[in-house]
Amino acid sequence: MRGIKDKIAVVTGGTRGIGRGIAQRLADEGAKLVIVGTNMETAEKTAREMRLDGADVEAYAADLRNVSEIDALMAHVHDAYGRIDILVNNAGVQIRQWAVDFTEKDYDFLMDLNLKAYYFTACAAAKYMKAQGGGAIVCVSSGNSTCFTSRRSLYNISKAAVNALVGTLAVEWGRFNIRVNAVAPGYVLTDMVKKGIDDGVIDMETNFKVIPIKRMLSTEEIGNGVCFLASEEASGVTGQTLFIDGGWSRCGLPED
Ligand SMILES: NC(=O)c1ccc[n+]([C@@H]2O[C@H](COP(=O)([O-])OP(=O)(O)OC[C@H]3O[C@@H](n4cnc5c(N)ncnc54)[C@H](O)[C@@H]3O)[C@@H](O)[C@H]2O)c1
Known part of the structure; x- marks a missing residue:
């Protein structure tokens, strides 16, 4: 894809799952x-494995819920x-329970990473991007940004806000040649989703009734979309959310 080679790219949550x-x-x-x-050990382990395949990659550990750690990164x-x-703003968390059962601590824990960190990481990067003449930011949203599944209220709200975040930052930063977009993945079998399945909150057989392609997505399929949006081939695209969800967000009624 044009315009990725030799570019300096930061991927938050790049140590496992979709980010990897x-x-x-x-x-x-x-x-x-x-x-x-x-965790530096996990980050370094992933970086070592990727280097064996020829990747040029540095591992870095930070808690991105703290703006001072974002600025230091x-x-x-x-x-x-x-x-x-x-x-690539990708690091995120999920907590699944009924809305009335969420505590203030849950709210802060989830929103501080899924929304606050995205916002301040984008802003911190944009300062350097503006000075150098441009850049590309891609945020990982979710199918849950428009398909509001029960027992995920904080997550749904945080991801709907990510779609708004890329739209509004794109409007502000287009003049600096900084493009800001999102991908909204459907279900990908990562630690986050495995936990939902193990806890009995996610039943993929039921979910496939509203997912036209009747399967989960691969991390590579999400990576393909991110690469496109980050590349020069998407030079005219900004402020958009690309749903990579096997048609989930387009499905009306459940179908076998
Ligand atoms: N798995 C799915 O089906 C799915 C679907 C739609 C969207 N997403 C989104 O994709 C992104 C990645 O999800 P995943 O399934 O790969 O999750 P995951 O739990 O496998 O990985 C999360 C990553 O975030 C990092 N992280 C967690 N807390 C952090 C913090 N405080 N500071 C810095 N890094 C932190 C972890 O180290 C890890 O690398 C998330 O934003 C998630 O909401 C996932």
Whole structure:
């Protein structure tokens, strides 16, 4: 894909799951990567494995719920590589329970990562992108940003806000040649979804009745969409949310 090779890319939550798939696709296209997770050992393990496949990747640990750690991450990347071309805001959490059972602590825990961190990470990167003449930001939203499944109220709200975030930041930053888009994945079998299945909250056989392609998505399929939006091939695209959900968001009634 044009315009990814040798670009400096930061992928939050790039240490496992969807983030790792995104990081791998960007690495396949020749980007130089910084992958960020909460645990340095896990981040370093993933980076080592990716390097065996030829990726140019640095591991970094931070708790992105703290804005000071976001600023330190971006300053580190800029100091080390001289620029920040691509930011993928991917790190997110899920808590599944009825709306009335959420506590204030749950609210802060989820919103601080799924929304606040996306916002301040985008802003921190945009300062460097503006100074260097441009960049691309891709946020990982969710099918739940429009399909409001029960027992995920905080998550649904945080992801609907991500769609609004990319729209509004795109409007502000188009003048600086910074494009801001999102991908909204359907179900991908990561630790997040495995926990929902193990807890008995997710039943994929039922879900497939409203997912036209009748299967889960792969991390590579999500990475393909992120690569496109980050690349020069999407040079005219900004403020959009691309649903990579096997048609889930288009389905009306359940079908076998
Ligand atoms: N799995 C799905 O089906 C699915 C569907 C739609 C959207 N998503 C979204 O995709 C993204 C990745 O989800 P996943 O399923 O790969 O999850 P995951 O739990 O497998 O991975 C989460 C990643 O986020 C990182 N992380 C967690 N807390 C952090 C913090 N405080 N600071 C920095 N990093 C932190 C973890 O280290 C890990 O790398 C999330 O935003 C999620 O909402 C997932």
